[in-house]
Amino acid sequence: MKIVLKSPLDMHLHLRDGDMLESIARCSSRYFAGAIVMPNLVMPVTSIDEVISYKKRVLKAIGDDKFEPYMTLFFKSDYRYNFLKEAKEYIKAIKLYPSGITTNSEGGVSSFEIDDLRETLEAMSELNIPLLVHGETNGFVMDREKEFSSFYEKIALTFPKLKIVMEHITDKNSVELLNRHDNLYATITLHHLLITLDDVAGGLLRPHLFCKPIAKRYEDREALQKVALNGHPKVMFGSDSAPHPRDKKESCGCAAGIFSAPVALSALCELFEKNDKLENLQKFISDNAIKIYGIKPIKKEIVLEKKEFLVPQKYGNVVPMFAGEKLSWSSYESTSS
Numbered sequence: 001m002k003i004v005l006k007s008p009l010d011m012h013l014h015l016r017d018g019d020m021l022e023s024i025a026r027c028s029s030r031y032f033a034g035a036i037v038m039p040n041l042v043m044p045v046t047s048i049d050e051v052i053s054y055k056k057r058v059l060k061a062i063g064d065d066k067f068e069p070y071m072t073l074f075f076k077s078d079y080r081y082n083f084l085k086e087a088k089e090y091i092k093a094i095k096l097y098p099s100g101i102t103t104n105s106e107g108g109v110s111s112f113e114i115d116d117l118r119e120t121l122e123a124m125s126e127l128n129i130p131l132l133v134h135g136e137t138n139g140f141v142m143d144r145e146k147e148f149s150s151f152y153e154k155i156a157l158t159f160p161k162l163k164i165v166m167e168h169i170t171d172k173n174s175v176e177l178l179n180r181h182d183n184l185y186a187t188i189t190l191h192h193l194l195i196t197l198d199d200v201a202g203g204l205l206r207p208h209l210f211c212k213p214i215a216k217r218y219e220d221r222e223a224l225q226k227v228a229l230n231g232h233p234k235v236m237f238g239s240d241s242a243p244h245p246r247d248k249k250e251s252c253g254c255a256a257g258i259f260s261a262p263v264a265l266s267a268l269c270e271l272f273e274k275n276d277k278l279e280n281l282q283k284f285i286s287d288n289a290i291k292i293y294g295i296k297p298i299k300k301e302i303v304l305e306k307k308e309f310l311v312p313q314k315y316g317n318v319v320p321m322f323a324g325e326k327l328s329w330s331s332y333e334s335t336s337s
């Protein structure tokens with residue numbers, strides 16, 4: 001059995017830089033036609049020159065693969081209209097991180113007062129630049145995303161023309177928010193569709209499943225699955241694939257992030273098949289994102305074949321999700337694509 005996915009897109013991806021970029025970029029560019037590339041490098045991407053030079057390094061790392069990196073800027077509250085007008089040509093979105101909430105986010109936002117953010121958000125709204133948000137407070141870890149929802153509602157109402165993407169949503173409250181505001185959208189990761197906190201910490205601690213936001217309850221996973229499997233038009237796939245070297249994961253003070261890029265399509269296919277929803281995978285993996293972002297991705301066909309895929313133990317020095325396990329679908333680029 002085979003299915004063909006047209007121009008799969010990963011709408012939330014960490015490609016890193018330097019040696020890590022070189023060693024993992026093709027794990028995405030082989031299987032996807034494009035991806036929204038996160039700006040949280042050690043020195044976050046905050047200028048047009050940095051966007052241009054980072055994009056060059058990404059393109060070099062992917063070699064001949066047909067893949068478009070959609071670049072982003074790291075949100076700062078002092079971006080001005082004229083700067084953003086010029087930047088718009090080079091970026092697809094701007095990513096807002098609360099300060100210190102996750103990897104390399106120290107330079108993020110510390111005041112969530114609308115007046116402190118107004119100028120940048122107003123300009124983004126006028127220029128039609130989507131705002132991507134890591135939506136967590138620094139409250140109790142299981143409630144962080146829920147606590148953040150009042151901010152989502154506030155910006156959605158204050159800037160009704162601004163497209164706001166709630167990145168990697170993890171709880172049922174965020175799913176409900178989607179339907180409450182026209183200008184709220186969401187990405188969902190593979191891991192939040194598959195795991196709960198039990199998988200991370202219910203038995204022996206599994207550092208390779210530790211990520212931010214942390215996986216939540218069974219009812220949360222169910223709500224996420226429901227919208228993804230049904231191809232909800234405001235929901236897109238965003239892997240949040242976030243590689244860290246093995247020694248940074250298997251250590252005291254484990255870095256947050258799950259490396260899922262090389263297994264994402266196979267595992268998604270398995271999930272959609274198991275739920276008898278394969279017909280909606282194309283929407284989740286590409287069509288919805290094309291409409292939401294108004295993009296025209298590179299034409300690329302990826303074949304998913306019902307054939308065992310033994311997931312490697314490591315890619316370079318990064319341990320992938322499902323390392324050493326067997327998945328039931330293999331993926332490769334169609335020769336006719």
Ligand code: DOR
Nearest residue numbers: 102103211212242256257
């Ligand atoms: O688990 C995560 N890892 N969540 C994020 O938001 C960032 C990411 C990373 O960059 O490692």
Ligand code: ZN
Nearest residue numbers: 012014038240
């Ligand atoms: Zn991320």
